[in-house]
Amino acid sequence: MRKLVVFNNITLDGYFTDSNSDMSWAHKNADDEWNKFTAENASGGGVLLFGRKTYDLMVSFWPTKQAYEMMPTVADGMNNLPKVVFSRTMDKATWNNTKLVKDNIAEEVRKMKSEPGDGMVIMGSGTIVSQLTEAHLIDEYQFIVHPLVLGSGRTLFEGVGGKLPLKRTSSRTFKNGNVLLNYEPA
Helix, strand or coil, rough: CCCCEEEEECCCCCECCCCEEECCCHHCCCCCCHHHHHHHHHHCCCEEEHHHHHHHHHHHCCHHHHHHHHHHHHHHHHHHHCCEEECCCCCCCCCEEEECCCCCCHHHHHHHHHHHCCCCEEECCCCHHHHHHHCCCCCCCEEECCCCCCCCCEEECCCCCCCCCEEEEEEECCCCEEEEEEEEEE
């Protein structure tokens, strides 16, 4: 069975985006160690899953010349890996190797998990994270906690009813102040 992982940047006060849907703060603390981690992470393979808003952000940057100049390894992975975008409002997905799913998100992910192949990673996409958390389909949560307080914004778990006990499986502290925390459902 394929593993479904959430990989997201969050602030100390628990937001993955500010109140204007801006996530640019997540890309401000780059240093050599962080850039190496990011490049290694991007070359890990698998299927990338996005909601429409995150897809729009990603497709507006990663296929550009600027992305290839700034982070060639990451850009190559982002552009060539298979991708799925979940959206009821899009008519088609134009980014290379992208499949559009309009309905039954949990059912589609359940089907994808049962197929052979590499794992799947959700990035950003708070609405998708909360829906798949509610459906108990997420196998691991990987959070990059940034040393920043936004004061307001969106959390990844808006709409999740009840408690979600998690157990920490590993952690890593970076020189730039970011901390990677890995959790699995308890």
